[in-house]
Amino acid sequence: MLVLQMQDGEIQDEILEMTHALKRKLSVFLSMSDSEERFIDRLDARTESFGKNDQIVSEGDAYSKIYVIKKGWTYHSRTLDDGRRQITRIDLPGDICCFFAPILKYSANNIVALTDCEMTVLELEQLAEIYTEQPGLGAALSWCCAQDESVLSERLVSVGRRSAVERLAHFFVEIRRRMELVDLAEGNRFLLPVTREQLADAMGITTVHLFRSMRRLEKDQIIAWGTDGVAINDMMELHRIAKFTEPYLHYTEIPSRTDRFLKKLSQIPQYASGQQ
Template sequence: MVRKLEILTPMKEEDLSVLEQLEASTRKVPAGTELAVQGEPFGAVVVLRSGWAMRFKTLADGRRQITNFAIPGDVIGLYANMLVVADQSATTLTDVEIAEFPQEMMTDLFRDHPRLAAAFAWTAAREEAVLAEKVVCLGRRSAHERLSHLLLEMLRRLQMVQLTQGDRYVFPVTQELIADTLGLSAVHVNRTLSRLRAEGMIEVDGPVIHVKRVSELTDAADFDDLYLYSQRMPEGMRSRLAS
């Protein structure tokens, strides 16, 4: 979580101490573990320390839309103290290590640690921007553009928390899950992956994705990582919080 929040602003000793308290209680859980259930009350706030999870909504007939993938540093239930029930579900995709803390600690953080509160608000703003970008993908982009955009987004997000090797990263997601993310059939995803490989844009080795021609794929997907909010906190905001 420190690695992620330091993208926004350097952490002071007091900030690091608070984050250490939030991540003090950790445990390992297997793949397929529910971290939040749509329509049910939130439990503790969860910080993903290792592994992957997914957030999704399910329709009455069982159809599923994956809204986002959670990677190390992401928080599930960030605003659990403000919501009566979870608006979407979250389930681990791999074996993970999580840290948990009571919802009330988030309320205390907003009251007592405004710099950290601003950093967490930034993560929420980024989640909103990611969802807005997904609406554009589902509504206006072709299958080729959707898949290219997703692969670039995950590359950029993982680079921000130092979990890539150059332009390679582990993507532990099946084609069926990609289909539920992009609003496509699994067959269509398979064909589009094959096309990207044939074009020399990517290389797939099991769960490892190598984006071989980042610049060309970026142009093809009309990808602009501005929505991932990878810039530092504006100086005006930093100075006001420090005063």
């Protein structure tokens, strides 16, 4: 059973069934045409499922397919030979798991399912098709990719320069915003299917210290994290502690910008022909 369904399951499920999370995400960047919507719907023809804790890709594996998460959560990690592990990335519905798979030969990371997952599979052919036949969608995918890099970069800022409490605060605000974007959270509660150890590995601290730091946030009634989900009680304060500044998420890339992008693309003969 999908962890996400354990609670508030009906609501979240319903929304997820309604539209592919990817569609919701891309629609922030791009007001999609009917043909674009249909294009995305057709991608669902090829899906793959994974169970909780399944290793989707291992370090050193040959790469090939791109996975877009329809349902469930995953993480990417690297492990040093003495066992220290860093989680470099946590993905949720709508996120693209390994955008560069078609270009890279081997994976340098592990990719693991945090919950039962359903993924849309893209091979190189489909990707090329998107970029040539649906340049709008192509631009939107590039936007996702740019965003991912920016999120990664901000995580580096966290781990490099924020204290444990600040990092946690930042993480919760970020994950909350990202869930909101694909309609996985409203109100002040949401589910977070990661263990304490996984979160510690993502934050670059030990579990012991994770508990200490969470206590600090819980004591002040800012946040609560049980087994049944997270509740953010004082979002303003959490923002303040995290020194959270939203621009790095690049959620305000307005369509006019995209239009300009598409207009320029259409001046290139190949794209002009491919555009309809």
